[in-house]
Structure formats: structure tokens, C-alpha cells
Amino acid sequence: MLNATICTIGDEILIGQIIDTNSSFISKELNKLGVKVDFMISVSDKESDIISNIERCLSLSDIVIVTGGLGPTKDDITKAALAKLSGCTEFRYDHDQLEIIEEICRKRGIGLSVLNRDQALVPECCTVLKNTLGTAPGMMFSISKNGGLSQSLLFSLPGVPYEMAALLPQVIKKIESLNSTEAIFHKSLSTFGIPESLLASLIEKWEDELPDVVKLAYLPNPLSGVRLRLSIYGGTEEDAEATVKPLLEDLKKILGNSLYGEDDDTLEQVISRHLRKISCTLSTAESCTGGKIASLITSLPGASDIYKGSVISYDNDVKFDLLDVDRGIIEKFGAVSSECALEMASGVRRLLKTDYAVAASGIAGPDGGTIDKPVGTLWIAVAGPDFCESRRVTFIGDRQRNIDRFSSEALNTLRLKLGIQLM
Amino acid sequence: MLNATICTIGDEILIGQIIDTNSSFISKELNKLGVKVDFMISVSDKESDIISNIERCLSLSDIVIVTGGLGPTKDDITKAALAKLSGCTEFRYDHDQLEIIEEICRKRGIGLSVLNRDQALVPECCTVLKNTLGTAPGMMFSISKNGGLSQSLLFSLPGVPYEMAALLPQVIKKIESLNSTEAIFHKSLSTFGIPESLLASLIEKWEDELPDVVKLAYLPNPLSGVRLRLSIYGGTEEDAEATVKPLLEDLKKILGNSLYGEDDDTLEQVISRHLRKISCTLSTAESCTGGKIASLITSLPGASDIYKGSVISYDNDVKFDLLDVDRGIIEKFGAVSSECALEMASGVRRLLKTDYAVAASGIAGPDGGTIDKPVGTLWIAVAGPDFCESRRVTFIGDRQRNIDRFSSEALNTLRLKLGIQLM
Numbered sequence: 001m002l003n004a005t006i007c008t009i010g011d012e013i014l015i016g017q018i019i020d021t022n023s024s025f026i027s028k029e030l031n032k033l034g035v036k037v038d039f040m041i042s043v044s045d046k047e048s049d050i051i052s053n054i055e056r057c058l059s060l061s062d063i064v065i066v067t068g069g070l071g072p073t074k075d076d077i078t079k080a081a082l083a084k085l086s087g088c089t090e091f092r093y094d095h096d097q098l099e100i101i102e103e104i105c106r107k108r109g110i111g112l113s114v115l116n117r118d119q120a121l122v123p124e125c126c127t128v129l130k131n132t133l134g135t136a137p138g139m140m141f142s143i144s145k146n147g148g149l150s151q152s153l154l155f156s157l158p159g160v161p162y163e164m165a166a167l168l169p170q171v172i173k174k175i176e177s178l179n180s181t182e183a184i185f186h187k188s189l190s191t192f193g194i195p196e197s198l199l200a201s202l203i204e205k206w207e208d209e210l211p212d213v214v215k216l217a218y219l220p221n222p223l224s225g226v227r228l229r230l231s232i233y234g235g236t237e238e239d240a241e242a243t244v245k246p247l248l249e250d251l252k253k254i255l256g257n258s259l260y261g262e263d264d265d266t267l268e269q270v271i272s273r274h275l276r277k278i279s280c281t282l283s284t285a286e287s288c289t290g291g292k293i294a295s296l297i298t299s300l301p302g303a304s305d306i307y308k309g310s311v312i313s314y315d316n317d318v319k320f321d322l323l324d325v326d327r328g329i330i331e332k333f334g335a336v337s338s339e340c341a342l343e344m345a346s347g348v349r350r351l352l353k354t355d356y357a358v359a360a361s362g363i364a365g366p367d368g369g370t371i372d373k374p375v376g377t378l379w380i381a382v383a384g385p386d387f388c389e390s391r392r393v394t395f396i397g398d399r400q401r402n403i404d405r406f407s408s409e410a411l412n413t414l415r416l417k418l419g420i421q422l423m
Numbered sequence: 424m425l426n427a428t429i430c431t432i433g434d435e436i437l438i439g440q441i442i443d444t445n446s447s448f449i450s451k452e453l454n455k456l457g458v459k460v461d462f463m464i465s466v467s468d469k470e471s472d473i474i475s476n477i478e479r480c481l482s483l484s485d486i487v488i489v490t491g492g493l494g495p496t497k498d499d500i501t502k503a504a505l506a507k508l509s510g511c512t513e514f515r516y517d518h519d520q521l522e523i524i525e526e527i528c529r530k531r532g533i534g535l536s537v538l539n540r541d542q543a544l545v546p547e548c549c550t551v552l553k554n555t556l557g558t559a560p561g562m563m564f565s566i567s568k569n570g571g572l573s574q575s576l577l578f579s580l581p582g583v584p585y586e587m588a589a590l591l592p593q594v595i596k597k598i599e600s601l602n603s604t605e606a607i608f609h610k611s612l613s614t615f616g617i618p619e620s621l622l623a624s625l626i627e628k629w630e631d632e633l634p635d636v637v638k639l640a641y642l643p644n645p646l647s648g649v650r651l652r653l654s655i656y657g658g659t660e661e662d663a664e665a666t667v668k669p670l671l672e673d674l675k676k677i678l679g680n681s682l683y684g685e686d687d688d689t690l691e692q693v694i695s696r697h698l699r700k701i702s703c704t705l706s707t708a709e710s711c712t713g714g715k716i717a718s719l720i721t722s723l724p725g726a727s728d729i730y731k732g733s734v735i736s737y738d739n740d741v742k743f744d745l746l747d748v749d750r751g752i753i754e755k756f757g758a759v760s761s762e763c764a765l766e767m768a769s770g771v772r773r774l775l776k777t778d779y780a781v782a783a784s785g786i787a788g789p790d791g792g793t794i795d796k797p798v799g800t801l802w803i804a805v806a807g808p809d810f811c812e813s814r815r816v817t818f819i820g821d822r823q824r825n826i827d828r829f830s831s832e833a834l835n836t837l838r839l840k841l842g843i844q845l846m
Contacts, residue, residue: 012642014460015609016451017652019444023465028439037437039476040465042446045640053462072620074630075640107819113624133819135620160643162824186438197495197558201536207497217468217498219435220583229440284735290721291714294735298713301789301822309741312707312717312733314726318775322734322745352741366724396556399724401585 001234002178004030005057006040009050009068009078010159013042022067022157022164029168033175034183035063036233045069050081058143058152063175068159070136072115079123079139082156086141088125095120096130097137104135129155129170134163140174153178185232185240189251189422190261192225192412199226206250211243222397222404223296224266225412257421260412267411268296274420275306280355282414284310285323285348287335287361288378292407308352313344323347336361336373338390341381345390349383356418357383360410364402376402380410382417389417424657425601427453428480429463432473432491432501433582436465445490445580445587452591456598457606458486459656468492473504481566481575486598491582493559495538502546502562505579509564511548518543519553520560527558552578552593557586563597576601608655608663612674612845613684615648615835622649622678629673634666645820645827646719647689648835680844683835690834691719697843698729703778705837707733708746708771710758710784711801715830731775736767746770759784759796761813764804768813772806779841780806783833787825801829803836810840 006023013020020042027037038061043053050069057064069078083089098120105112119135122128129138141154155171157164191199196218200207207216213235219227230247232240252259261270275282284293294310297303311322316335319325325343333339341361349357362378369375376397381390391413395405429446436443443465450460461484466476473492480487492501506512521543528535542558545551552561564577578594580587614622619641623630630639636658642650653670655663675682684693698705707716717733720726734745739758742748748766756762764784772780785801792798799820804813814836818828 011638011640011654012652013447014450014463015454015607015652015654016447016449016460017609017611017642017650018644019442019447021442024436024439024442026439027437031438037439038467039472040437042463044461049462071641071643073623073639073641075638108618110618110621113620115623116620162820165821184438186440188440195531195533197536197539198533200496200538215434215498216496217434218494218496219440221441227440229435229438231434231438286714290726290730291709291717291733291735294714294737295718298735298737299823299826303713304737307713308738310714310733310735310737311745312714312721312735314721314733315731315775318732322774351745352738397585398588400722403722 002035002062002175003038004035004063004065005038005061007054007057007064007066008040008042008159009045009066010042011045014044021161022159025161025165026065026067026168029172031184031186033172035175036184045075045077047077047081047084050078051085054082054085054154058145058154061152063153063155065155065157065171067157067164070156070158072119072135078156082139082141082154083123086123086125086143086154088123090124091121092124093120094122094128094137097128100130100132101135129157129167131158131163131167133166134158134160136163138167138170183235183237183240185235185237185244187230187244187248188219188263189228189248189259190225190265191228191255191258192260192267192408192415193258194226194255196220196226203251203254206247206254210247214243214247222401223408225408252422257416259422260415260420261422266296267408267415268300270420271411271415271418272297272300272303272306274418275356281306281308283308283348283352283354283357285344285357285359286310286312287314287344288364289360289403289407289410290314292403293358293360293410296407296411308354311348311351319344322351324351334373336363336377336379338379338381338392341379341390342383342388345381345383346388355385356414358410358414360406362402362406364399364406366399378406378409380413382414384417387417425458425485425598426461427458427486427488428461428484430477430480430487430489431463431465431582432468432489433465434468437467444584445582448584448588449488449490449591452595453486454607454609456595458598459607468498468500470500470504470507473501474508477508477577481568481577484575486576486578488578488580488594490580490587493579493581495542495558501579505562505564505577506546509546509548509566509577511546513547514544515547516543517545517551517560520551523553523555524558552590554581554586554590556589557581557583559586561590561593606658606660606663608658608660608667609652610667610671611650611652611686612671612682613648613650613688614678614681615683615690615831615838616681617649617678619643619649626674626677629670629677633670637666637670645824646831648831675845680839682845683838683843684845689719690831690838691723693843694834694838694841695720695723695726695729697841698779704729704731706731706771706775706777706780708767708780708782709733709735710737710767711787712783712826712830712833713737715826716781716783716833719830719834731777734771734774742767745774747774757796759786759800759802761802761804761815764802764813765811768804768806769811778808779837781833781837783829785825785829787822787829789822799825801832803833805837805840807840812840
């Protein structure tokens with residue numbers, strides 16, 4: 001099985017100013033291809049650090065993918081470091097990339113500066129991977145492994161995530177041509193509503209009886225619940241599918257409707273799919289979640305098929321004026337109450353003329369809690385053609401985490417009312 | 424200067440199922456303390472990988488911070504690996520942590536299982552860092568460096584980001600007691616509206632004249648623009664401040680109102696601060712951004728001071744019925760038009776009775792574009808007490824990136840109308 005290392009370059013990562021999302025993206029693609037990622041490393045913009053760490057990666061892995069440090073500005077030195085590392089001191093202009101750079105500058109209405117033009121300058125010995133979305137081309141180098149006859153492939157990609165993502169298919173194609181990839185099989189199952197440790201107890205017996213070849217992992221996430229991942233390394237995909245199938249059936253029996261999806265399924269995905277299938281529409285009314293629920297739903301392409309919109313009633317006046325929540329209700333019970341959430345849900349459903357509606361009213365913090373309603377309290381309501389129901393949940397977390405968990409809990413409440421589960 | 428390595432453990436990172444946000448968070452805190460992070464590494468849940476990589480980190484760094492692999496489930500083996508690595512085979516129950524675990528189970532209404540209780544089991548030789556938010560305690564080990572007399576500090580923290588974040592102050596305190604920390608000074612400046620390469624040309628002369636001790640980096644981000652970071656390693660904070668001050672003044676002259684903030688300032692932060700200062704309120708009307716603008720604004724604590732809410736008019740009927748957009752306008756110009764955006768902004772401003780309003784209507788993709796209005800087209804409108812203005816922008820990107828850039832571009836349009844810039 002081919003193995004790989006992913007190396008991200010940039011002081012901005014090491015000082016914590018940005019989060020590296022590239023490594024995760026790349027490793028997902030490599031896994032699909034049957035390439036195992038042994039480790040990921042982030043190093044600084046210092047030439048000696050770049051060279052020594054990439055050399056170490058090359059000595060350990062068949063494939064090394066480097067991202068970052070290819071910008072037009074002076075702090076970006078990856079290209080020079082890779083030229084040195086590959087022993088290639090001559091540079092040339094790549095004409096295809098130069099044309100793209102000229103086109104990009106034209107579209108943005110800016111002149112072609114020397115900095116931009118020199119983005120097309122690459123070490124003679126590399127193979128260029130054209131970048132149509134940005135100025136920095138990708139590069140591929142073939143480098144002798146530990147000084148021996150076998151070669152490691154070294155790829156250098158831009159650090160800008162969407163440019164990197166657009167270049168990756170070219171990398172995949174080169175790796176596929178190595179023709180020695182073996183399957184890595186992952187099957188993930190999405191659950192919601194059972195805390196990780198309770199889930200572990202529930203499936204303990206099932207877990208104990210897993211075949212040795214199957215590895216299980218628990219992946220909790222505030223937006224999508226706990227994912228269970230079954231992995232099988234090596235062998236054929238057909239064998240792996242056959243091994244996993246009965247395990248999955250048993251798991252469905254144990255977890256029932258807590259099991260809602262497979263692979264990368266999220267709550268918003270299974271809900272959107274279901275609503276599309278039954279030709280129904282959804283609206284939302286959000287207070288404390290401030291647009292997060294809407295944002296999750298509309299992150300999916302084609303959301304307009306099933307989603308009509310939202311009223312974000314951050315201020316109580318918006319609850320009265322738009323959602324027609326009764327003033328007396330808020331005076332008597334407060335905005336964070338079953339009564340208010342119910343009126344928000346039925347109000348937005350009526351106003352936006354949708355089949356279903358979800359509402360959330362709570363206290364995300366850090367301030368604003370009381371003894372009865374501490375920070376982390378949320379009232380959720382779901383309304384449909386023949387029901388309107390509310391429930392209360394309480395979480396412990398910071399503001400961002402509370403907003404995330406509030407949003408997923410609201411979506412999960414809707415999912416359960418719609419009867420969506422993994423069949 | 425003390426140096427550190429951050430090591431995250433978990434197959435879920437290496438197969439790309441989750442993104443590591445812990446390393447970034449930790450390294451930011453270490454930087455503040457004057458501890459330089461040399462590199463970050465992510466390794467699998469395999470015991471031999473954990474041990475060999477942490478040993479390498481310990482041989483290179485004064486401080487090693489490990490996160491992950493401390494869950495109650497069987498795939499989590501960090502604790503056992505660290506016990507082996509530290510040569511400490513005896514375990515004990517930590518009574519403080521056990522009490523916390525009991526309390527957590529009580530609150531969640533679940534029984535105290537063996538799995539949960541054993542979360543309080545720690546190697547004899549470690550110092551426990553109490554975790555009040557979760558079941559897994561943090562641990563600190565003192566380990567001889569390269570077999571010599573000097574000691575490296577090895578910390579193990581839970582992988583759940585908010586538990587890790589809550590434990591970090593205890594780590595910081597231990598490191599501070601080492602008493603040999605020297606300052607690392609970073610000054611970041613937020614710009615918006617100038618592409619990275621153009622920015623580089625604009626400040627080229629200024630950059631060439633930077634003192635040798637000052638390092639400059641460009642950090643582009645679709646949500647907050649291009650950040651310029653000036654870094655000075657070593658020396659006192661006062662010296663660094665004095666070095667940076669005149670540089671900053673010169674930069675303000677060159678960049679004018681493209682420069683909008685310092686350090687971690689985001690568009691939503693400077694706008695919220697300004698509105699609070701002038702006691703004004705804001706509302707939003709979103710189509711294609713689907714709640715992202717609202718979500719950015721309400722991610723900040725105390726957002727309710729200045730933000731009243733939003734109408735997400737994903738469906739045209741919501742534009743007509745709630746925002747009072749004229750049907751004729753959409754028939755004639757389409758929903759993605761100057762006219763529609765202007766009516767959305769003035770409509771939501773009137774409806775929610777706010778001083779200012781922002782509206783966005785565009786095509787995020789991947790489908791839905793035309794020749795005149797390709798995917799990536801956005802009309803933004805901003806309305807205030809005495810103006811209502813629109814502008815068009817066009818981006819090239821995938822759906823998520825378009826949504827992000829649409830949202831920040833809308834916020835930046837509002838910022839410029841409010842006259843907010845770095846003074």
C-alpha cells in the first residue's frame with residue numbers, strides 16, 4: 001500500500017492565526033484512492049525547516065504533498081526551497097500558467113505586475129500542474145528515495161484552499177498512474193442524541209464481537225452528533241462491503257432512530273433529501289442561533305427546492321411584529337420558553353407558507369443566564385401540518401459551541417418528527 | 424526562548440474526517456506566552472506511532488502538548504501509550520476527577536458506567552489537570568530530555584476542543600512557572616478590498632525598508648480580507664511596540680480606508696463596535712448568503728445590543744410578502760439585480776425598524792448562472808437614514824467560498840458607508 005505525508009507550510013499556521021483545513025481535505029482524497037496517510041506536519045516559512053522536514057517526509061513516504069508558501073509575496077519561499085531540495089537551479093516561465101495569470105489580472109481589472117508574472121516561473125525539472133483559479137501553479141517533482149533507485153513523488157500546491165482543491169484531481173491522476181493502490185475501506189454511520197460514553201455502553205457487546213480486521217472509532221461533533229467509523233485496510237472493496245454489511249444490520253437494531261445517516265451525511269443533508277422526496281418546504285425562526293440553522297441548510301446546493309427562508313428574531317420586537325408572538329406570552333414566560341418557541345414556529349410557518357417550520361430560542365452566553373434558565377438553555381419548537389411541539393435541552397459550553405449544538409439539536413428534533421432514520 | 428511541539432492524535436484527523444482546530448488554538452496561546460511553536464504533527468491512534476512521534480517531539484522541544492485519544496471508548500489509547508512512554512506502569516483513581524465525572528453523569532441523567540469511572544484512572548507519576556467540562560482529565564509528565572538531566576514537560580489534553588480550551592490555562596500556568604519565557608511580538612493589520620498581489624505592489628517600497636528584525640506575512644481569508652502580520656521574535660514587548668509604531672503609521676498612509684482593524688479584528692467586530700458606540704441598530708436581508716451574514720454578526724457576545732434580526736428571503740415570495748419587494752421589479756430585472764437588492768435593504772430596514780440594513784442577492788452556485796449573471800455574481804445594498812446604495816461584485820469560487828466572500832463583501836460595503844477605518 002502506498003503511503004503519504006502531508007506537509008503544510010506557513011508561520012500563520014504555527015502561530016495559530018489560521019487553521020489548516022488543507023491536510024484534512026487532501027487526506028480524504030488520498031484515502032479514497034487507497035493511499036494511507038502516515039502523518040501530517042506543519043512547518044514554518046524558514047528555508048532550513050522546510051527543507052529538513054520535507055526531506056524527512058520523503059525518506060518515510062512514497063508521496064509527499066506540500067501546500068502553502070507559493071504566494072507572490074516575499075514571505076513565500078516554498079518554490080525556492082523546493083528548487084534547492086530537488087537540486088534544480090534553473091528556472092523557466094510556464095507559458096500556460098502565464099496566460100492564466102494575464103487573464104486573471106484582466107478580469108480583476110489590475111495590471112500585470114512583475115510579482116504576478118513571476119508566479120509562472122518554475123524550476124526546470126518540475127512538471128507543472130496548471131492552476132486556473134489562481135496565479136500560483138502546482139508542481140510535481142520526482143525525487144530519489146533515500147538516495148536509492150526508487151522515486152518518491154513530491155507535489156507542491158497553493159495554500160489557498162479552493163485553489164488547492166481544484167488542483168488536487170491532477171495530483172490524484174498522477175498517483176493513480178503509479179498503479180499500485182490498494183483499497184482502504186471506511187464506512188461511517190451518523191448518530192445523534194446519545195452521548196459518546198452511553199453509545200459505547202450500548203454497543204459494547206457488538207464492538208467486542210467485531211472481526212479483527214475491522215477497526216472502530218467514535219467521532220463526536222457538535223453539528224452532526226457522534227459518528228461511528230468502521231475501517232478495513234487492504235483487501236478488495238467487495239470483501240470489505242461484505243464484512244461490514246451484517247455488522248451494520250446489527251447496529252441498526254441496537255441504535256434504532258438514533259442512527260440517521262451514512263458516510264458524510266449531516267442532519268441538514270438527510271432532512272433536505274427527505275423534504276425533496278416528499279415535495280415539502282421548510283422555514284426557520286431563529287433567535288439565539290442567529291442564522292446558523294439557515295446557514296447549515298443553505299450550505300447545500302439546490303437548497304431553494306425545499307427551503308423558503310427564515311425570520312431571525314434576535315430582538316423581541318421582531319418576534320411580535322413579524323412572527324406574531326403574543327406580547328403577553330413573553331411577559332409571562334420570557335422569550336426563552338416553550339410558549340414563545342411554539343409561537344415562533346407556527347408564526348414563521350404561517351408567514352412563509354411552508355409545510356414545516358423549526359424555531360429556536362435560548363441563551364448562548366456568555367452572559368444572560370438565570371438560575372432557572374442558565375446559559376446553555378434552549379427551547380426548540382417544530383411545527384407541521386398537524387402538530388406543533390416543543391422541547392427543552394440544556395448544554396454546557398462556550399457561545400460558539402452552544403450555537404452549534406442548539407442548531408444541530410433543533411435540526412435533530414425536526415428529523416425525528418419527520419421520521420427520518422437509516423433504513 | 425522556550426520551544427514547543429503540538430501533537431494531535433487520532434485516525435479521524437489522518438483520514439480527513441475531522442479538521443484539527445486544537446493545534447491552532449494552542450499555538451496562539453503559547454505565542455502570547457513567548458513560547459515558539461517549531462512544528463505541529465498529527466499521528467494515528469497506533470501505539471507505536473504515538474510513542475515514536477512523541478519521543479521525537481520530546482527530543483526537539485522543551486514543551487510537548489498532546490491532544491486527543493482520551494475518550495472512554497476502546498479506540499482511545501493515548502493514556503496507555505503515555506504511561507508506557509513515561510515508564511510509569513501503576514495507575515490510580517484521581518478522586519477530584521471522579522467526583523466531576525459523577526456530577527456530569529447525574530446532570531445528563533445517565534448512570535456511572537465502568538467506562539466513565541475509568542476515565543478518572545491516571546498513571547501514578549503524572550500531575551492531574553482537572554477537567555470540569557468532561558470526563559477525561561488532563562495530565563502532565565516531566566520527562567528527561569534525551570536521557571539527560573534537563574526535563575521536558577509533556578502535557579496530555581482531551582481532543583474535544585472546548586474541553587481542551589478550558590484546560591489550557593492550567594497548562595499555561597505550569598509553563599509560566601518555568602520562568603524563562605521571552606516575548607514573541609505579533610502585530611496584525613486587517614485589510615479588505617485589495618487582492619493580495621496588488622497589496623504587495625502597493626506596499627513594496629514600505630516592505631523593502633522594514634528593519635531586519637521585522638518579519639512580514641500576508642494572510643488572505645475570504646471572511647476577513649488580507650491580514651498583514653508583522654512579527655518580532657525575542658527582545659522586550661516595549662522595544663517591539665516602539666519598532667512597529669512608525670511602520671504602522673506609514674502603512675495607514677498607504678492603505679487608507681482599506682485598513683480596517685488590528686490583531687484579530689474581523690469586519691463584524693469593527694462594525695459591531697462602531698454601531699454600539701454610535702447607539703445604532705442593524706438588520707439584514709439575505710438571499711444567497713442564507714444566514715451567513717447574520718451568523719457572523721451574532722457569533723459575537725452581546726450582539727443583541729446592535730442587531731435586531733434578519734429576513735432570509737430565500738424564496739421570492741418571501742421578498743414580496745415580507746420585504747415588500749415589488750413583483751414588477753423581479754419580473755423586469757430578476758432577483759439578482761441592483762433594484763431588488765435596494766428594495767430588500769430598505770424593506771428590511773423599515774420592517775425591523777433599524778438604523779442601518781444590509782442586503783445581499785446573488786448566485787452562489789454551482790448551478791443557476793447565466794452569461795450576464797454568472798455563478799459568483801452578487802448585488803449588495805446598504806440602507807441608512809439618508810442613503811440607499813447598491814453595488815455589484817463577481818467572484819470565482821465554489822459554493823461555500825462564494826457564500827463566504829459574498830458575506831464579507833456585504834459587511835465591507837457597510838463598513839465603508841459607516842466610515843470605519845483604522846485610525
